Amino acid sequence: MMKKINNNNGGKMEGFDWEMRPGGMLVQKRNLDSDKISSNPIPTIKVSVKFGSYYHDIQINSHSSFGELKKMLAETTGLHPQDQKLIFRDKERDSKAFLDVSGVRDGSKIVLVQDMISQEKRFLESRRNSNMEKAMKAVEQITMEVDKLVAQVTAMESVICEGRRVAEKELLTLTELLMSQLIKLDGIVADGGVKLKRKTQVIRIQKYLENLDRLKAQNAMTLKHGGGHVGLIVSQQQRPLLVQQQRERRTISAGQINLTSKWEKF
Structure with missing residues (x-):
């Protein structure tokens, strides 16, 4: 302002x-x-920071902030800046506050206290990020495996649609492999973008499991008719013959009716 x-x-x-x-x-x-x-x-001042039973003398610019002081203390105490509380004149100071504005002078004494709540939050956040990273890698690995299985499903679909038959065991094996990937995805706990990617793969696997069920039925029909493509050709060849036979029957029936009608008139 x-x-x-x-x-x-x-x-x-x-x-x-x-x-x-x-x-x-x-x-x-x-x-x-x-x-x-x-x-x-700008003058450099020396402040004495008490942490536990130890005192740390820090040389720092008088126009620096408490946040900058925390960074310097992190090097000497090993305590992360976010896990530090700096108490000056019985009052906790914000990291953005300036030393000189707050009244810190050369020789001033400051108390450093470990912020256990902040440390616990940071630990939980770090563990959460680590878990999310593992979940992301797991989903990516499953996606690669699903890509390979989908390629096999597509290849079998092409064979069956051509009227040729594939071994039923191969279809069952693909179904089992896709189901195993689905179970792996179900065991992954994730949030945000990782959760969305997991859901996408679940829907994708379910779609190809449905395709496999349809291919199994179509493959079974191919086996029953000794080859679906050949059976289709035979049916198309027999259809004109059946139509011709039906026409001849209708013609014969009509002729009999006309003959009977003429005989009655005579």
Whole structure:
């Protein structure tokens, strides 16, 4: 937040840029460019940070934030910045708050406390991400296996549609293999995008299981008729003969009726 304040003392207009710092304090806006060219560089202060029974003396820029101090403490304490609480003057300080604005000076004492709740949340999040990564790899592996099985189903479908027969055992084996992949997918716990990919593969497998059921029935019909394609040709050849026979029967019947009718008139 910035505010322009004008001073009209002595009829002269003098402007300053102001900014709102964490904690609600209104201070003059820092000019980073002027800091660089200033003959008086930003001072470095030494703060004493108590962690447990140990004290850590940290040299840091006075204009730094508590978050930057946490990063430096992480190197000396091994405690992740997100798992740190910094207490200054009996008050926990936000990571975005500045040291000098909060009143930290050279020789100030700060207390570092381990944030167990944050550490537990971070651990759970890390484990969740790890589980999701494993789930993603598992779904991708199953997808590759399903691709191979789908290629075999497509090849058998082409053979059966041509009227040729395939071994029923091959169809049963493909069904079992697809079912095993479906069981693997059912055992994967996932959320978000991984869950959506898993569902896509489940629907895909179910579709090809239905195709296999249809192919089994069609393959059985091919076996029953000694080859579906040949049976189809024979049926097409016999159909004109049957039609001709039906026509002859109708003609004979009509002739008998006419003959009987003429005989009655005579």
